[in-house]
Amino acid sequence: MKDNPAVSINEIFYSIQGEAKNSGRPTVFIRTAGCPFRCSYCDTEYAFTEGNNIRINEIISKVKSFKTNFVTVTGGEPLAQKNIILLLDTLVDNSFNVSIETSGLVDISAIPKNVEIVMDIKTPTSNESSKNIDNNLTAIKKTDVIKFVIGNEDDYKWSKKFITKNNLEHFENIFFSPVHDDLKISSIADWILKDKLNVTLQLQLHKYIWGNERGR
Numbered sequence: 704m705k706d707n708p709a710v711s712i713n714e715i716f717y718s719i720q721g722e723a724k725n726s727g728r729p730t731v732f733i734r735t736a737g738c739p740f741r742c743s744y745c746d747t748e749y750a751f752t753e754g755n756n757i758r759i760n761e762i763i764s765k766v767k768s769f770k771t772n773f774v775t776v777t778g779g780e781p782l783a784q785k786n787i788i789l790l791l792d793t794l795v796d797n798s799f800n801v802s803i804e805t806s807g808l809v810d811i812s813a814i815p816k817n818v819e820i821v822m823d824i825k826t827p828t829s830n831e832s833s834k835n836i837d838n839n840l841t842a843i844k845k846t847d848v849i850k851f852v853i854g855n856e857d858d859y860k861w862s863k864k865f866i867t868k869n870n871l872e873h874f875e876n877i878f879f880s881p882v883h884d885d886l887k888i889s890s891i892a893d894w895i896l897k898d899k900l901n902v903t904l905q906l907q908l909h910k911y912i913w914g915n916e917r918g919r
């Protein structure tokens with residue numbers, strides 16, 4: 704690679720994807736370091752400050768060593784990294800099936816079109832919902848994923864209203880993900896069924912397998 708800048712990386716690991724459309728699939732995770740936000744329920748606070756600058760060709764070599772096609776770039780907030788678009792492009796050029804998990808609080812429009820976006824809409828319990836970027840709903844593709852992390856019934860009602868207000872009723876991939884250990888899964892399941900919502904209940908599979916163990 705002619706220009707081979709670095710990205711600040713917290714960890715690169717191989718695990719089971721626990722979220723969204725590829726839940727259950729063995730995947731390599733590239734966790735970038737740093738996040739300018741502070742969601743109340745954040746489960747990766749260790750990524751705020753722990754990171755090493757790693758050059759993109761070294762990241763690609765490490766990812767290749769796991770011999771799997773599925774790669775998820777996560778954080779922290781990966782879009783807060785200066786060279787993240789080059790990393791995404793390089794992963795795509797190396798024929799990986801690439802997704803990115805982002806907060807929804809940073810502009811997503813520069814993400815390459817063949818990268819699947821899993822974008823949060825921050826709900827009130829996150830304490831960051833005032834920073835959701837409206838234009839991201841225009842930039843997101845039909846095949847991408849919108850995720851609401853639900854902390855309580857008020858978050859659920861807020862998310863339902865958000866979907867209606869933004870004409871997202873027919874968006875194919877909307878996931879409702881209860882905050883692990885905070886909300887009874889049967890409660891949110893009952894609310895979704897009662898309201899006949901066109902959303903998918905997501906359970907963060909990795910937490911059922913390994914709890915909050917790091918690097919999983």
Ligand code: SF4
Pocket residue numbers: 738739740741742744745746747748778779780806
């Ligand atoms: S945006 Fe993500 S990484 Fe940043 S504080 Fe919120 S949950 Fe944590």
